[in-house]
Each structure stands twice: as structure tokens, then as C-alpha cells.
Amino acid sequence: MRRLLTLLAVAAAAMPAQAATRWPHGAKAAVVLTYDDALPSQLDHAVPALDAAGLKGTFFLANVRAQDVGRWRAVAHEGHELGNHTIFHPCRAAAFPADPRYTTEAYTPASMIREIAQQNVLLTALDGRMRHGFATPCGETRAGGVDYLEPLRAAGLVTYARGVSVSPAELAADVARIDPMHIPARGFGEGDDAAKMIAFVEQAEAGGGMAVLLFHGVGGDHLAVSDAQHRAFVAWLKAHRRDVWVATLQQALDWAQAHPVTSPRR
Numbered sequence: 001m002r003r004l005l006t007l008l009a010v011a012a013a014a015m016p017a018q019a020a021t022r023w024p025h026g027a028k029a030a031v032v033l034t035y036d037d038a039l040p041s042q043l044d045h046a047v048p049a050l051d052a053a054g055l056k057g058t059f060f061l062a063n064v065r066a067q068d069v070g071r072w073r074a075v076a077h078e079g080h081e082l083g084n085h086t087i088f089h090p091c092r093a094a095a096f097p098a099d100p101r102y103t104t105e106a107y108t109p110a111s112m113i114r115e116i117a118q119q120n121v122l123l124t125a126l127d128g129r130m131r132h133g134f135a136t137p138c139g140e141t142r143a144g145g146v147d148y149l150e151p152l153r154a155a156g157l158v159t160y161a162r163g164v165s166v167s168p169a170e171l172a173a174d175v176a177r178i179d180p181m182h183i184p185a186r187g188f189g190e191g192d193d194a195a196k197m198i199a200f201v202e203q204a205e206a207g208g209g210m211a212v213l214l215f216h217g218v219g220g221d222h223l224a225v226s227d228a229q230h231r232a233f234v235a236w237l238k239a240h241r242r243d244v245w246v247a248t249l250q251q252a253l254d255w256a257q258a259h260p261v262t263s264p265r266r
Helices: 002-014 040-053 066-077 109-127 149-155 194-207 227-239 249-258
Strands: 029-036 058-061 081-084 210-215 244-246
Touching: 029 040, 029 194, 029 249, 040 066, 040 227, 058 066, 058 109, 066 081, 066 109, 081 109, 081 249, 109 149, 194 210, 194 227, 194 244, 210 249
Parallel strands: 029 058, 029 210, 029 244, 058 081
Antiparallel strands: none
16 A cells, blocks of 8 residues: 555656646636637627627737628627737738738838737727737748747737647646747637537646637638537537636736736646
């Protein structure tokens, strides 16, 4: 018995420390649903599904259509978060077909930051808020070959920057200690079903961290998940509210910063 207890103690000591984030109401993890590019299918399918379940999402707007301005204003009024995704969504020419003037090769860090600042004006006109987060178009952080995230941090224009990749360790990280200019996320698109989304959330539950999901089209547009699978996932989140806290990205980050824990749990 003594040998068994010793082995158990050694095994426990070898286990990696889990995140110390204390989520509201004893939730095991935070879940953030983010949607990029201000796509019509998000207004037609994603927003109604979230509203019906009483959940809130974060929508990163770029290339906003004039006919959708009123609808995005209504989305903000319902408590969803609107975030900055630049005006023209510049990416590398090889990664995303676009007018050559709106590729990252044609930008500099200074011109990228000016565009982000101008998009903030539109966002404030839509939601009345002065603070906005940011998501990197195509997950790229360079303009004209130079990283622009540090100049963007120094400019103080955004509260955070969400990327497009995540590691298992980041799913179990203490969110209060994550660099706000490098928020990890996992993208879901064509062929991904609710089961994959749930499995991703369950990884965060196991580590006590935060799962940030990235969507584009929902039931239409590009890189789309099906409306049915998205609704099935939203229904699962609603049914598991005791275990996972669904929040906007700004809410989750603000909560973690306001509730720091001095030592990790095992």
C-alpha cells in the first residue's frame, strides 16, 4: 500500500499544472464564439441561433455592406460584441485573391494601423463603444513584410488581437496571463461538425482554460459550417451552461484579469 501511495504521489507531481482561471458560477471553461468578415450568412443564421439560445458571440467586421449597417447595429444592441477586422481585410496575395492595393504586400505597419483606427470609427458608430478588440485578417501579422502587432499594441487602438491557431497547452493556460495581442483560436469550416466543436470545448474543460472558436460562413458564404451543425453545437452549449461559460471575447478576457489567482491548481 505504501508503495502504491508513493507511485500515486509521483504521478500527481508529474501532471502539468492546470489553468488557475476561476470562471463564473464554477464553470470549468470559458467558450468564445467568434465570426469573421461580417458575412450575410452570420446575420441570417448565426445571430438568430445565438439569440434563441440566449448566448452572445463576437463578430469581427471587415468589408461591411451598406445594406447591413442597420442589422449590425441591432446585433450590437442585443449584447453581441463587434470587433475590428480592418476595413479591406488585407492578406498576402498568395493566400487570398484581392485587388493588389489591398494585399499586405502593399501595406506598411503605419498604413495598417491607420486602417484599423478608421475601422474603429465605424464600430463606435454601430455600437457606441470606445473599446474594441481585433482579429488579424488571414491570421497574418505582417504588413509589407514587417510585424505590425507591436506597433498596434503601442498605439493603444485595440484591447486584444485574436489569431487563428491554438495549441493544447494554450487551451489549459491561465487566461489572465495570456498576451492579449496573441489570443489563440481554432477555425471551423467546411466538413466540420458539432462533434468536432464539442471535442474542442471539452479539451478546454479538461484544462480549465478558454476555447475560442473561429467561424466564417454559417449555412452560406465562404469557409462555411452548415447551419444545422452550428445550431446543434449552440444547443449543446446551452444544455451545458453549468460546465462552460459562453461569453464574448472581451468579457472573457476582462473576467480573467479581474479575478487573478496567485497559484495554479493541479
